[in-house]
Amino acid sequence: MNNKMCYPGICFLAWVLLAGFQEAVAQNTELIAPEVETARTDAYEEQLENYLRHFLVEEYEARAANRWNRDYSSPAALERSVSPNRRRWEEVLSPPVLSKTGPLENKPHPLGEIKAQWLTLPLGLLTAEAVLAFPEGTSEQHPVPLIIVQHGIGSTPETPFSTGAYHEYAKALLGAGFAVLLPMNLRSVERRNNVERYARLAGTSLPGIELVRVQHLLDVVLADPRVDAERVGMWGVSLGGMATMFWMPLEPRIKAGVVSAWFNQRRNKMAVPDERYSSFSPREEHAFFNGWLTEFSDYDLVSLIVPRPLMIQHGKKDNIAHWPQVVEEYEKAMVHYHKLKMPERIELILHEGGHEAIVEEGVRFLTHWLTGTINEK
Known part of the structure; x- marks a missing residue:
């Protein structure tokens, strides 16, 4: 000393x-x-x-068998029967109460030839930020469906317009006639680890905070007459796939979803290290949430999304999972749709690639369910 x-x-x-x-x-x-x-x-x-x-x-x-009491006699009956589970899922994410504290700020944010906008919505000490872009020809007389495009942990809101694992899928959605909203979520393992520690101490979670940010953005964006507020979808890759899986059970305005490079045999992924797939532990502390595996393995969580259409995309070369286990989990998730006699509303794209979005299939799926008259719940 x-x-x-x-x-x-x-x-x-x-x-x-x-x-x-x-x-x-x-x-x-x-x-x-x-x-x-x-x-x-x-x-x-x-x-x-x-x-x-x-x-x-x-x-x-x-x-889980003791905690779920599903009634498959109708879609409404199923939603009613899982309402206690939905409340418990909300407790897992523990989204905080945030309020808008100012008007939406909108600034030009050009991305090459795309005339995008950068949105900033004040929420007290926080802000909700996102990229918003419309397809050519959008007007109040011709409103378009909206897709929430969620980037992964190593990416930014601009990344889905680029090549690589995202294959410019935001650009493809624009070309298919969708508006795209690309929320900014916290990037990098280290940053998410840091913030998640504080979130747990505060009785919330980072996905819960980011859900509320997106919900406030939707409040404003869906009021835009150029957007068809009844035709909203979500497509996330990697940690964006997590957001899609996590948020759809709590945000009914999202009518259809695509989950790329996330869906998993969740118990094994989180609790059983195996050389056939990567593990979050010990580096990625941010990925562990209180109560997640009490009753919410991926196939069980899907029953909080049913009867809304859901596509799962997974590559056989993607080391986030051992692909036969993904198939096993998916087959259990299918049961919810089959019991409602809606098997066409869930789909698995098992491809030969890796950790990536499969653009053509995802665009096809969302176009089918969010255009025309097929958008019924």
């Missing part, structure tokens, strides 16, 4: 505490050998992991 920066009494107290700590460590070493203590603690850690993994994985089916 630097004596020039320390009062004598404080320095002496610090010296006494340090000496006492060193003595306690030495005495503990005499009472138990370090290797014995390490082995004991390792064994306890293993017990805890086995206990929690057993709860999350092996006990999941029985636990």
